[in-house]
Amino acid sequence: MNDLVSSLNNNEEAAYQELFLRYYERLCLIARPRVGRNDIAQDTVSEVFLNLRAVQKDFKEEKDILHYLIKAVCNRCNTYNRAEAIHGRINGDIARMQFYQEDSIPSPEEEMIEKEMHANIVKAIEGLPPQQRLVMTMRVVDQLTPKEIAGRLDLNVFTVYTHLKEAEKKIRDCFPRIYKRGNT
Secondary structure, three states, X not given: OOHHHHHHHOOOHHHHHHHHHHHHHHHXXXXXXXXXXXXXXXXXXXXXXXXXHHHOOOOOOHXXXXXXXXXXXXXXXXXXXXXXXXXXXXXXXXXXXXXXXXXXXXXXXXHHHHHHXXXXXXXXXXXXXXXXXXXXXXHHOOOOOHHHHHHHXXXXXXXXXXXXHHHHHHHHHOOOOOOXXXXX
């Protein structure tokens, strides 16, 4: 076991700094094509390094550390992409609803259906746990990015993604005829 590995296993600050200097750029190069933006790639890699202390792993060799870091970056990129896909679907649904509202004069039946749908959406959102409701409102209504939400609420950006994903699932569960399994 080399000095870096034993220092990291002893939770020494210098080891974390050395790892960051050695691998930050390489990990950003791995994250960039997965998330499509430099700033998101850099945030993702930084989050992995910030959370490395919490891992409490007993690494045997430096290659084990690198393997862990690469896997963690890839997993976080996947989480980011899933959250962005969820947001895209929600915004697409809202945009389609607005398009139909603006381009046509609804019949009385359509107006009744729209009012009922709106009431059900509001009810579904109000039924969310407070933190999920707040995060979902900030994302959809205020059009904030997950990073902006995290900053305003003093949360980890991946916690924001988790809240968005769970909120969307709960909202979808309120509309089983619209969001049938497999039609996401």
